Amino acid sequence: MPTVSETYLENRWRVQPNxxxxxxxxxxxxxxxxxxxxGAMAAMRFAGEPCVTASIDQMDFHRPVPTGDTAVIEAFAFDAGRTSVKVHLRAAGENPRTGDQETTTESxxxxVAIDEDGKPVPVPDLAADDERSQELRERALAWRDEHHRDG
Structure with missing residues:
Protein backbone atom coordinates (compact mmCIF):
# COMPACT_ATOMS: atom_id res chain seq x y z
CA MET A 1 0.00 0.00 0.00
CA PRO A 2 1.58 3.34 -1.06
CA THR A 3 2.08 6.02 1.57
CA VAL A 4 1.36 9.74 1.27
CA SER A 5 5.06 10.56 1.62
CA GLU A 6 5.99 8.16 -1.21
CA THR A 7 3.85 10.24 -3.58
CA TYR A 8 5.52 13.56 -2.67
CA LEU A 9 7.12 15.31 -5.65
CA GLU A 10 8.67 18.75 -6.06
CA ASN A 11 9.82 20.44 -9.25
CA ARG A 12 11.15 23.84 -10.28
CA TRP A 13 10.75 25.92 -13.40
CA ARG A 14 12.78 29.07 -14.05
CA VAL A 15 10.28 31.71 -15.22
CA GLN A 16 11.38 32.72 -18.71
CA PRO A 17 10.01 35.58 -20.83
CA ASN A 18 7.90 33.09 -22.84
CA GLY A 39 -0.11 16.45 -9.79
CA ALA A 40 -0.66 13.77 -12.44
CA MET A 41 2.82 12.38 -11.75
CA ALA A 42 2.07 12.16 -8.00
CA ALA A 43 -1.26 10.48 -8.78
CA MET A 44 0.41 7.97 -11.11
CA ARG A 45 3.11 7.23 -8.52
CA PHE A 46 0.28 6.40 -6.09
CA ALA A 47 -2.02 4.51 -8.45
CA GLY A 48 0.56 2.67 -10.54
CA GLU A 49 -1.65 3.50 -13.53
CA PRO A 50 -2.02 6.41 -15.96
CA CYS A 51 -4.13 9.16 -14.38
CA VAL A 52 -6.15 11.98 -15.92
CA THR A 53 -7.44 15.20 -14.38
CA ALA A 54 -11.08 15.02 -13.26
CA SER A 55 -11.45 18.28 -11.33
CA ILE A 56 -9.60 21.24 -9.87
CA ASP A 57 -10.60 22.84 -6.60
CA GLN A 58 -10.43 26.57 -5.86
CA MET A 59 -7.28 28.24 -7.19
CA ASP A 60 -6.53 31.79 -6.08
CA PHE A 61 -3.32 33.56 -7.08
CA HIS A 62 -1.98 35.59 -4.16
CA ARG A 63 1.26 37.05 -5.55
CA PRO A 64 3.18 37.16 -8.83
CA VAL A 65 6.40 35.37 -9.69
CA PRO A 66 8.64 37.67 -11.74
CA THR A 67 10.59 36.63 -14.82
CA GLY A 68 13.96 35.29 -13.68
CA ASP A 69 12.63 33.86 -10.43
CA THR A 70 11.78 30.19 -9.95
CA ALA A 71 8.33 28.63 -9.71
CA VAL A 72 8.38 25.74 -7.23
CA ILE A 73 5.55 23.23 -7.37
CA GLU A 74 4.98 20.48 -4.81
CA ALA A 75 2.41 17.70 -5.05
CA PHE A 76 1.33 14.69 -3.01
CA ALA A 77 -1.63 12.33 -2.86
CA PHE A 78 -3.59 12.66 0.38
CA ASP A 79 -6.85 10.75 -0.17
CA ALA A 80 -8.19 8.06 -2.46
CA GLY A 81 -11.55 6.84 -3.66
CA ARG A 82 -12.38 3.73 -5.65
CA THR A 83 -10.80 4.93 -8.92
CA SER A 84 -9.72 8.45 -7.96
CA VAL A 85 -6.97 10.14 -6.01
CA LYS A 86 -6.91 13.60 -4.45
CA VAL A 87 -3.63 15.47 -4.80
CA HIS A 88 -2.68 18.57 -2.83
CA LEU A 89 -0.64 21.12 -4.78
CA ARG A 90 1.28 24.20 -3.69
CA ALA A 91 3.01 26.70 -5.95
CA ALA A 92 5.57 29.18 -4.67
CA GLY A 93 7.85 31.81 -6.09
CA GLU A 94 11.47 31.28 -5.14
CA ASN A 95 14.36 33.71 -5.32
CA PRO A 96 17.07 31.67 -7.11
CA ARG A 97 19.87 33.47 -5.27
CA THR A 98 18.59 33.07 -1.71
CA GLY A 99 16.11 30.18 -1.87
CA ASP A 100 13.49 32.32 -0.09
CA GLN A 101 9.98 31.17 -1.02
CA GLU A 102 6.52 32.72 -0.90
CA THR A 103 3.41 30.67 -1.62
CA THR A 104 1.52 31.93 -4.65
CA THR A 105 -1.35 29.45 -4.78
CA GLU A 106 -2.57 26.14 -3.41
CA SER A 107 -5.21 23.82 -4.76
CA VAL A 112 -8.82 9.26 -12.11
CA ALA A 113 -6.77 6.16 -12.85
CA ILE A 114 -7.49 4.70 -16.28
CA ASP A 115 -6.63 1.60 -18.28
CA GLU A 116 -5.37 1.46 -21.87
CA ASP A 117 -8.95 1.97 -23.13
CA GLY A 118 -9.43 5.10 -21.02
CA LYS A 119 -11.81 3.39 -18.60
CA PRO A 120 -11.50 4.02 -14.84
CA VAL A 121 -9.68 1.35 -12.85
CA PRO A 122 -9.46 0.78 -9.08
CA VAL A 123 -6.66 2.40 -7.10
CA PRO A 124 -4.99 0.98 -3.97
CA ASP A 125 -5.55 2.22 -0.45
CA LEU A 126 -3.39 5.15 0.65
CA ALA A 127 -1.54 4.85 3.95
CA ALA A 128 -0.40 7.61 6.28
CA ASP A 129 1.43 5.42 8.77
CA ASP A 130 4.67 7.40 9.06
CA GLU A 131 5.22 10.84 10.56
CA ARG A 132 5.90 12.63 7.26
CA SER A 133 2.77 11.11 5.67
CA GLN A 134 0.64 12.18 8.62
CA GLU A 135 2.03 15.74 8.49
CA LEU A 136 1.37 16.04 4.74
CA ARG A 137 -2.15 14.61 5.01
CA GLU A 138 -3.01 16.91 7.93
CA ARG A 139 -1.78 19.91 5.92
CA ALA A 140 -3.95 18.94 2.94
CA LEU A 141 -7.03 18.30 5.08
CA ALA A 142 -6.60 21.61 6.91
CA TRP A 143 -6.38 23.46 3.58
CA ARG A 144 -9.47 21.63 2.29
CA ASP A 145 -11.44 22.44 5.44
CA GLU A 146 -10.46 26.10 5.23
CA HIS A 147 -11.14 26.53 1.49
CA HIS A 148 -13.96 24.12 0.73
CA ARG A 149 -16.80 25.73 -1.13
CA ASP A 150 -20.24 24.20 -1.25
CA GLY A 151 -22.06 24.04 -4.37
Missing part, protein backbone atom coordinates in the same frame (compact mmCIF):
# COMPACT_ATOMS: atom_id res chain seq x y z
CA UNK A 19 6.16 32.07 -19.56
CA UNK A 20 5.33 35.69 -18.68
CA UNK A 21 2.31 37.92 -19.14
CA UNK A 22 2.36 41.62 -20.12
CA UNK A 23 3.47 42.53 -16.59
CA UNK A 24 6.70 40.50 -16.60
CA UNK A 25 5.37 37.85 -14.23
CA UNK A 26 4.51 34.22 -14.80
CA UNK A 27 1.19 33.70 -16.56
CA UNK A 28 -1.32 31.92 -14.28
CA UNK A 29 -2.03 29.41 -17.03
CA UNK A 30 1.57 28.23 -16.93
CA UNK A 31 1.43 27.77 -13.16
CA UNK A 32 -1.81 25.81 -13.53
CA UNK A 33 -0.26 23.63 -16.26
CA UNK A 34 2.82 22.90 -14.14
CA UNK A 35 0.60 22.03 -11.17
CA UNK A 36 -1.52 19.71 -13.34
CA UNK A 37 1.53 17.94 -14.77
CA UNK A 38 3.21 17.38 -11.41
CA UNK A 108 -6.40 20.24 -4.77
CA UNK A 109 -6.88 18.26 -7.96
CA UNK A 110 -8.75 14.99 -8.42
CA UNK A 111 -7.25 12.48 -10.84
Missing amino acids: HANNYGTVHGGNVMKWMDEL QFVF
Whole structure:
Protein backbone atom coordinates (compact mmCIF):
# COMPACT_ATOMS: atom_id res chain seq x y z
CA MET A 1 0.00 0.00 0.00
CA PRO A 2 1.58 3.34 -1.06
CA THR A 3 2.08 6.02 1.57
CA VAL A 4 1.36 9.74 1.27
CA SER A 5 5.06 10.56 1.62
CA GLU A 6 5.99 8.16 -1.21
CA THR A 7 3.85 10.24 -3.58
CA TYR A 8 5.52 13.56 -2.67
CA LEU A 9 7.12 15.31 -5.65
CA GLU A 10 8.67 18.75 -6.06
CA ASN A 11 9.82 20.44 -9.25
CA ARG A 12 11.15 23.84 -10.28
CA TRP A 13 10.75 25.92 -13.40
CA ARG A 14 12.78 29.07 -14.05
CA VAL A 15 10.28 31.71 -15.22
CA GLN A 16 11.38 32.72 -18.71
CA PRO A 17 10.01 35.58 -20.83
CA ASN A 18 7.90 33.09 -22.84
CA HIS A 19 6.16 32.07 -19.56
CA ALA A 20 5.33 35.69 -18.68
CA ASN A 21 2.31 37.92 -19.14
CA ASN A 22 2.36 41.62 -20.12
CA TYR A 23 3.47 42.53 -16.59
CA GLY A 24 6.70 40.50 -16.60
CA THR A 25 5.37 37.85 -14.23
CA VAL A 26 4.51 34.22 -14.80
CA HIS A 27 1.19 33.70 -16.56
CA GLY A 28 -1.32 31.92 -14.28
CA GLY A 29 -2.03 29.41 -17.03
CA ASN A 30 1.57 28.23 -16.93
CA VAL A 31 1.43 27.77 -13.16
CA MET A 32 -1.81 25.81 -13.53
CA LYS A 33 -0.26 23.63 -16.26
CA TRP A 34 2.82 22.90 -14.14
CA MET A 35 0.60 22.03 -11.17
CA ASP A 36 -1.52 19.71 -13.34
CA GLU A 37 1.53 17.94 -14.77
CA LEU A 38 3.21 17.38 -11.41
CA GLY A 39 -0.11 16.45 -9.79
CA ALA A 40 -0.66 13.77 -12.44
CA MET A 41 2.82 12.38 -11.75
CA ALA A 42 2.07 12.16 -8.00
CA ALA A 43 -1.26 10.48 -8.78
CA MET A 44 0.41 7.97 -11.11
CA ARG A 45 3.11 7.23 -8.52
CA PHE A 46 0.28 6.40 -6.09
CA ALA A 47 -2.02 4.51 -8.45
CA GLY A 48 0.56 2.67 -10.54
CA GLU A 49 -1.65 3.50 -13.53
CA PRO A 50 -2.02 6.41 -15.96
CA CYS A 51 -4.13 9.16 -14.38
CA VAL A 52 -6.15 11.98 -15.92
CA THR A 53 -7.44 15.20 -14.38
CA ALA A 54 -11.08 15.02 -13.26
CA SER A 55 -11.45 18.28 -11.33
CA ILE A 56 -9.60 21.24 -9.87
CA ASP A 57 -10.60 22.84 -6.60
CA GLN A 58 -10.43 26.57 -5.86
CA MET A 59 -7.28 28.24 -7.19
CA ASP A 60 -6.53 31.79 -6.08
CA PHE A 61 -3.32 33.56 -7.08
CA HIS A 62 -1.98 35.59 -4.16
CA ARG A 63 1.26 37.05 -5.55
CA PRO A 64 3.18 37.16 -8.83
CA VAL A 65 6.40 35.37 -9.69
CA PRO A 66 8.64 37.67 -11.74
CA THR A 67 10.59 36.63 -14.82
CA GLY A 68 13.96 35.29 -13.68
CA ASP A 69 12.63 33.86 -10.43
CA THR A 70 11.78 30.19 -9.95
CA ALA A 71 8.33 28.63 -9.71
CA VAL A 72 8.38 25.74 -7.23
CA ILE A 73 5.55 23.23 -7.37
CA GLU A 74 4.98 20.48 -4.81
CA ALA A 75 2.41 17.70 -5.05
CA PHE A 76 1.33 14.69 -3.01
CA ALA A 77 -1.63 12.33 -2.86
CA PHE A 78 -3.59 12.66 0.38
CA ASP A 79 -6.85 10.75 -0.17
CA ALA A 80 -8.19 8.06 -2.46
CA GLY A 81 -11.55 6.84 -3.66
CA ARG A 82 -12.38 3.73 -5.65
CA THR A 83 -10.80 4.93 -8.92
CA SER A 84 -9.72 8.45 -7.96
CA VAL A 85 -6.97 10.14 -6.01
CA LYS A 86 -6.91 13.60 -4.45
CA VAL A 87 -3.63 15.47 -4.80
CA HIS A 88 -2.68 18.57 -2.83
CA LEU A 89 -0.64 21.12 -4.78
CA ARG A 90 1.28 24.20 -3.69
CA ALA A 91 3.01 26.70 -5.95
CA ALA A 92 5.57 29.18 -4.67
CA GLY A 93 7.85 31.81 -6.09
CA GLU A 94 11.47 31.28 -5.14
CA ASN A 95 14.36 33.71 -5.32
CA PRO A 96 17.07 31.67 -7.11
CA ARG A 97 19.87 33.47 -5.27
CA THR A 98 18.59 33.07 -1.71
CA GLY A 99 16.11 30.18 -1.87
CA ASP A 100 13.49 32.32 -0.09
CA GLN A 101 9.98 31.17 -1.02
CA GLU A 102 6.52 32.72 -0.90
CA THR A 103 3.41 30.67 -1.62
CA THR A 104 1.52 31.93 -4.65
CA THR A 105 -1.35 29.45 -4.78
CA GLU A 106 -2.57 26.14 -3.41
CA SER A 107 -5.21 23.82 -4.76
CA GLN A 108 -6.40 20.24 -4.77
CA PHE A 109 -6.88 18.26 -7.96
CA VAL A 110 -8.75 14.99 -8.42
CA PHE A 111 -7.25 12.48 -10.84
CA VAL A 112 -8.82 9.26 -12.11
CA ALA A 113 -6.77 6.16 -12.85
CA ILE A 114 -7.49 4.70 -16.28
CA ASP A 115 -6.63 1.60 -18.28
CA GLU A 116 -5.37 1.46 -21.87
CA ASP A 117 -8.95 1.97 -23.13
CA GLY A 118 -9.43 5.10 -21.02
CA LYS A 119 -11.81 3.39 -18.60
CA PRO A 120 -11.50 4.02 -14.84
CA VAL A 121 -9.68 1.35 -12.85
CA PRO A 122 -9.46 0.78 -9.08
CA VAL A 123 -6.66 2.40 -7.10
CA PRO A 124 -4.99 0.98 -3.97
CA ASP A 125 -5.55 2.22 -0.45
CA LEU A 126 -3.39 5.15 0.65
CA ALA A 127 -1.54 4.85 3.95
CA ALA A 128 -0.40 7.61 6.28
CA ASP A 129 1.43 5.42 8.77
CA ASP A 130 4.67 7.40 9.06
CA GLU A 131 5.22 10.84 10.56
CA ARG A 132 5.90 12.63 7.26
CA SER A 133 2.77 11.11 5.67
CA GLN A 134 0.64 12.18 8.62
CA GLU A 135 2.03 15.74 8.49
CA LEU A 136 1.37 16.04 4.74
CA ARG A 137 -2.15 14.61 5.01
CA GLU A 138 -3.01 16.91 7.93
CA ARG A 139 -1.78 19.91 5.92
CA ALA A 140 -3.95 18.94 2.94
CA LEU A 141 -7.03 18.30 5.08
CA ALA A 142 -6.60 21.61 6.91
CA TRP A 143 -6.38 23.46 3.58
CA ARG A 144 -9.47 21.63 2.29
CA ASP A 145 -11.44 22.44 5.44
CA GLU A 146 -10.46 26.10 5.23
CA HIS A 147 -11.14 26.53 1.49
CA HIS A 148 -13.96 24.12 0.73
CA ARG A 149 -16.80 25.73 -1.13
CA ASP A 150 -20.24 24.20 -1.25
CA GLY A 151 -22.06 24.04 -4.37
